[in-house]
Amino acid sequence: xxxxxxxxxxxxxxxxxxxxxxxxxxxxxxxxxxxxxxxxxxxxxxxxxxxxxxxxxxxxxxxxxxxxxxxxxxxxxxxxxxxxxxxxxxxxxxxxxxxxxxxxxxxxxxxxxxxxxxxxxxxxxxxxxxxxxxxxxxxxxxxxxxxxxxxxxxxxxxxxxxxxxxxxxxxxxxxxxxxxxxxxxxxxxxxxxxxxxxxxxxxxxxxxxxxxxxxxxxxxxxxxxxxxxxxxx
Amino acid sequence: xxxxxxxxxxxxxxxxxxxxxxxxxxxxxxxxxxxxxxxxxxxxxxxxxxxxxxxxxxxxxxxxxxxxxxxxxxxxxxxxxxxxxxxxxxxxxxxxxxxxxxxxxxxxxxxxxxxxxxxxxxxxxxxxxxxxxxxxxxxxxxxxxxxxxxxxxxxxxxxxxxxxxxxxxxxxxxxxxxxxxxxxxxxxxxxxxxxxxxxxxxxxxxxxxxxxxxxxxx
Numbered sequence: 001x002x003x004x005x006x007x008x009x010x011x012x013x014x015x016x017x018x019x020x021x022x023x024x025x026x027x028x029x030x031x032x033x034x035x036x037x038x039x040x041x042x043x044x045x046x047x048x049x050x051x052x053x054x055x056x057x058x059x060x061x062x063x064x065x066x067x068x069x070x071x072x073x074x075x076x077x078x079x080x081x082x083x084x085x086x087x088x089x090x091x092x093x094x095x096x097x098x099x100x101x102x103x104x105x106x107x108x109x110x111x112x113x114x115x116x117x118x119x120x121x122x123x124x125x126x127x128x129x130x131x132x133x134x135x136x137x138x139x140x141x142x143x144x145x146x147x148x149x150x151x152x153x154x155x156x157x158x159x160x161x162x163x164x165x166x167x168x169x170x171x172x173x174x175x176x177x178x179x180x181x182x183x184x185x186x187x188x189x190x191x192x193x194x195x196x197x198x199x200x201x202x203x204x205x206x207x208x209x210x211x212x213x214x215x216x217x218x219x220x221x222x223x224x225x226x227x228x229x230x231x232x233x
Numbered sequence: 234x235x236x237x238x239x240x241x242x243x244x245x246x247x248x249x250x251x252x253x254x255x256x257x258x259x260x261x262x263x264x265x266x267x268x269x270x271x272x273x274x275x276x277x278x279x280x281x282x283x284x285x286x287x288x289x290x291x292x293x294x295x296x297x298x299x300x301x302x303x304x305x306x307x308x309x310x311x312x313x314x315x316x317x318x319x320x321x322x323x324x325x326x327x328x329x330x331x332x333x334x335x336x337x338x339x340x341x342x343x344x345x346x347x348x349x350x351x352x353x354x355x356x357x358x359x360x361x362x363x364x365x366x367x368x369x370x371x372x373x374x375x376x377x378x379x380x381x382x383x384x385x386x387x388x389x390x391x392x393x394x395x396x397x398x399x400x401x402x403x404x405x406x407x408x409x410x411x412x413x414x415x416x417x418x419x420x421x422x423x424x425x426x427x428x429x430x431x432x433x434x435x436x437x438x439x440x441x442x443x444x445x446x447x448x449x450x451x
Contacts, residue, residue, distance in 0.1 A: 032298060032300045102362075102363035103359075111319045123368070126398060173301075173315060180319050230295060
């Protein structure tokens, strides 16, 4: 058996080692491209006091929203939240902490975290509440704030196809934050719709190389749609 | 008469050029896509990772993996590309998007913009708005000139928490098109039938009125 084989046999095994108080980075944008079965496994485990880094926090009863039901989340680091009533209730009751982060800064924090870059300067947020208390430097006459990168104890990622070595391809806009999340976990867990043998995927088309992936599992996905907008044929 | 939402979108669409990559915010800015001049090619950027956003899908075409930044199901146009959020914001923050159109609660004479947060109400977040205003050179803010209560949204100094500092130069309201220059709004055009006096009355920040203020023609 190859030492590069990342496939695990169960969702329990996929999330083994997750403990109270850990930081979990999750891919997904809204409900698109979210690791829905890995989230469900965190709910089943009942791990508490989690810091979740994700662009959004799901909706009532689906996605990361399910982790609010048993108060498993201590803090969210996100760009846009509050699409769920429970989130609002816990936030107003002081049971949940939120660190609002501009979307591009959030993506870059994950990317930098995975690339060994501890911090970076960006113009985004200068002169706003986001920039308060952060180091400011001027380059070429423009002001920038210093943003620290993010690493997770775990990263949970949703891919489309992967080979057993953990080389992952994403589908359409379900890509979003997933490739950056995949690089930034001490343990990166990827769930996909289909696992194939090494050699079946074109190396040129790989989005996430297997080096970033620790555990891989194939799952079934509901893929709930948040805003179904259609035109007449 | 104040401009309708459609007329506001039509006026902004006149700023488009062939070959432009454009990011349209949620709300009225989205309508600009309906008024791209005939024969002109424009690609819409959606910050969740799509360049070349198409129209809504038919019922058969609906795909949960194909959405825009408003989380709506969409399609792609010919020549579209799809990428990660980091790539998407690299093009936004790196100044590669030709035109950004977004809404706002307030804009002031220093080019500050407030668009994401009203203290005391539930704070949902800034999404990609802070990146868009910090990264783009060419931004048009699209909003009503005054609130429902009649309070001016063009101020001496923004009262709400800022989305970006000193980054706005162009504002289109339902009453006028204005540019921000040297610490003042400059009245460039007025909506058909709207008097200069009405615009002066509804603009709280310093306003410069040139001798000639042409009426928009639709």
